[in-house]
Amino acid sequence: MEISVLPISSIHKDQLIRAGYTSLESLVVVSPYRLAQELNILQEEALHIVKEALKYSGAGGVQTGRSFFKGCQSAWEMLKEEKILNYISTGCEDFDDILGGGISCKEVTEVGGVPGIGKTQLGIQLAINVQVPLAYGGLGGKAVYIDTEGSFMPERAYQVAEACIMDTLDKFAFHKDFEICKEVMQPKFFLSNIIYFRICSYTEQISVINNLHKFLEERKDVKVVIIDSITFHFRRDFKDMLRRTRVLADMSQKLMKLAKGYNLAVVLLNQVTTKFTEGSYQLTLALGDTWAHCSTSRVILYWNGNDRYAHIEKSPSLPSASAPFAINGKGIRNVASTCKRARVTNKIGGSFNQSRVRMIQITPPPYERMARSIEAQHGPALYSDCRRI
Template structure:
């Protein structure tokens, strides 16, 4: 029997467990994740983490129990055959419950959040692609601040890791974005009578910043991320800005580059799933070919890299306006939304002023998948055609009330 305070459990979760009467490893010995979540008022992901800590490290050295326990035992609370590795099988219902508990990270643009199904999802890898100046770094810094918004205010209530490969992270800009979010929460807290507990200093202190100067440093840091995440505790976001920078010029052998990139993608996907956090990749674009007499842009790192992210969003200009186009998602249809980069950070674009005597024409449209034309480059794959259309076409997105307004 060990006190729960001696285990690697975040203080906020320890407090919830203590208030619910769970003080030692014996107290949670026969409790499953679902029951523990309901009894202590924590998420099922947090309950799973607690049970892993208890059953993996909470037993005495002479107990003979393996450090790895089956997920079936963790979720159900009964006994299960234990081995040196976690069982792969999980019920679809357990996955559903876990997904419903996860709070997406808002972007502070209601239209983009709506397009993504509430915001950037936890447990998945999301990639934003776009040309320089479109707002990728701005979005990355915005997410690093927004992930800290408390759950009571519609946020994920976590911290962030920001990996900067280009030197584009500007702390003064982060101060502007953080100040705007704190001010927004101050106003919301005053209206609702609920304290949020964030300050400019606390927000900046909860962004762990890493500057990498080569692909070797980048790979090494990514391999160390699981330990860093465990040490920091409550990390809910990892941003890599940009993922492609060190891989576009330092490799003479493209086959080696592809293998290295595939390994990095697998590591990031595993980290997102196991730690229940969002991995956000900012990616550059490159000229891929000619279609109908015009050069078109596509995400850097090639077609094989397109499988690295679960969700892919292209950021591009359309008649002077910034558009975000969702062109890959397992759960949401293709769509687009306008957004703006303001002094306060990422925000919804102000509505167009209609001419006198007319009604606004801002559309509640969803982008429809376009069929590829015969003028495409010979031999182009279906995925290339979809990405080409994604780079060229955009439309307005359905609006909704923003969760923080």
């Protein structure tokens, strides 16, 4: 529950948000003394805020009975849910294969990489592909695109929509509802189903995410939420790292709840930064080690020579694997690959995800690849957005 429900002054609400207290759950565990120090207010005022938070969150009393166990489920129920998960295609079959079918719903997927590698292109592609009708292999849903950098390009989205429609109609030319679907699948309709938010500060970003559940209650056909990028304002506007960590943790928990509660995919696009380790600078995804645990899966996009690759760095159900992908006028697509195909199996019980074959590319680790590509062009620990479509 958000702090907006508390009967306190708007000044105190603004102070709480800036200090990283965006929910009642984060307030009920803090002491009035500490809160007074962080907000620079009187202890009496801090005590009043904490008491109101306890009252409105229901944490002031003891929870008993069924309400305490609300939301729990058995492992068998979880397994059944995983078997019927929906996926959003990336537009590249090899990329989809290493993901087990595409970007999974009910999960938060983080995608990171150097500038120009195709993160925004992937975000636009997912916002289009999610709208393909169910009968044609899509989810027939809408997309929410939260843009913190101003990198979303409607002209590019129109191109990708045109290509997606052409490919879909060519593939299902003999479908019984082909003529009806041909009339419905128009680029202008695809772009009309992308709900766009332009975010200019971290407070706006927090506010949008805090209220996103209200928006989704009215639009239950939304199947993907894309944030491009999750890091932009938090790298620039924050000096207090402890407060930033708390805000990010709270935000990630809300996004996890949205993904599971509304059966949609949350895709977080992330930037790279340099980290001094063992006497040298190395490339790593932004926001530090703590943030690495805030997503369900993590995918790294990197250069291998002049070719783009996607690598699964973290996943609870998928093995580490890499696959090549290309970006052209149509969007994200396959490349003519010569790498060997390998079957990834689970030693305990058969193959992963019903014997799905995945691309396994034997290459150096993604971060090493990113560093080599950048050093070759700009020298060590430097990079620029030099590759664009």
